[in-house]
Amino acid sequence: MNVMLIFLAAVAAIIFWWLSGQRLTSKPWLETGSVQLPGHDGAERQRLPAPAVKIGLFVFLGVVGAVFSLAVSAYFMRMASTDWWATPVPRLLWVNTAALALSSAALQWAKREAGHGRIEVLRPALAAGLALAIFFLVGQIQAWRELTAAGYVLTDNPSNSFFYMLTGLHGLHILGGLAVLAHTTARAFSTAVATDRLRLSVDLSAIYSHFMLAVWLALFALFAGWANDFVDLCRTLLS
Numbered sequence: 510m511n512v513m514l515i516f517l518a519a520v521a522a523i524i525f526w527w528l529s530g531q532r533l534t535s536k537p538w539l540e541t542g543s544v545q546l547p548g549h550d551g552a553e554r555q556r557l558p559a560p561a562v563k564i565g566l567f568v569f570l571g572v573v574g575a576v577f578s579l580a581v582s583a584y585f586m587r588m589a590s591t592d593w594w595a596t597p598v599p600r601l602l603w604v605n606t607a608a609l610a611l612s613s614a615a616l617q618w619a620k621r622e623a624g625h626g627r628i629e630v631l632r633p634a635l636a637a638g639l640a641l642a643i644f645f646l647v648g649q650i651q652a653w654r655e656l657t658a659a660g661y662v663l664t665d666n667p668s669n670s671f672f673y674m675l676t677g678l679h680g681l682h683i684l685g686g687l688a689v690l691a692h693t694t695a696r697a698f699s700t701a702v703a704t705d706r707l708r709l710s711v712d713l714s715a716i717y718s719h720f721m722l723a724v725w726l727a728l729f730a731l732f733a734g735w736a737n738d739f740v741d742l743c744r745t746l747l748s
Contacts, residue, residue, distance in 0.1 A: 566713055570720050573682060577724055580678070581731060584671050596668045598732050599655050605648035606729055609683075612641035613722040616690075616715040623711040626704055628697065635694040635711065638718065642687055649680050675728055683721055690714050 587593065619634035653673065661669050693710040 562709065562713065563716075566716060570717070573720075574724070577675075577678070577727075580671075580675055581727070584675070584731065587667050587671065590667065592666060593668055594666045595734065596656070596661055596666075596672045596732070597659075598729075599652040601648055601652045601655065602729060602732070605645050605652065606725065608641045608648060609645045609722055609725055612638045612645065613715075613718045615641060616711070616718045619711050620715040623704075623708040628704070628707075631707075631711070632694075632697050635690070635697050638714075639687070639690050639694050642683060642690065642718070646680055646683055646687070649676060652676075672732060675731075679721070679725055679728060682724075686714070686717050686721060689717070 588595075615634050615638035619631050619638060622628075622631040622634055653676070656669075656672075661672075663670055663673050689710075693707070693714055696707055696710065
């Protein structure tokens with residue numbers, strides 16, 4: 510239990526450090542002025558509480574991080590059982606990881622171009638990020654098929670169950686992000702583009718992508734057995 514608490518504390522510290530760099534603790538209600546965005550007809554002016562939108566996303570990501578932290582904690586506790594046989598990591602996961610990392614990098618590129626108002630460069634960056642994220646999801650499904658064909662089915666042992674559950678949960682969150690990213694990409698390619706509104710959408714998509722990449726890297730380390738070294742270190746320190 511002590512090891513689990515240390516692990517969760519480390520995860521919480523990483524999340525807090527990351528969110529602190531996103532000005533989560535800022536007080537937008539004390540700031541003067543508001544964000545003014547052009548309407549679709551170019552004449553109207555609309556108000557959008559951009560800081561509130563970001564804070565809402567950060568709260569959601571905090572909840573998602575807590576859910577995955579609890580699932581990982583259960584994974585560590587369950588793996589101590591005698592009926593646990595580690596699930597092999599398909600080589601395809603390395604390719605999928607690279608695709609997700611490139612997708613996150615493409616969205617960071619898109620975020621930078623949106624900040625400079627370069628729509629013509631923003632569009633291919635968004636399209637690349639979207640395509641790579643789709644590639645990641647398709648690759649994850651293919652990895653499931655490879656494991657199933659090799660006899661590692663869902664109910665065979667607890668390790669398999671956790672693998673499918675964690676990767677499936679992560680995949681669902683990626684799918685939800687894809688829906689938003691696809692909408693943002695479509696707006697970027699439309700003729701009437703509200704630059705400020707698009708900039709905010711790209712910013713939120715990039716933040717979400719970076720977070721889900723961090724979650725996946727933690728899960729990949731867990732499946733590959735690298736996280737066990739961290740647990741062993743904690744046990745050594747506590748013994």
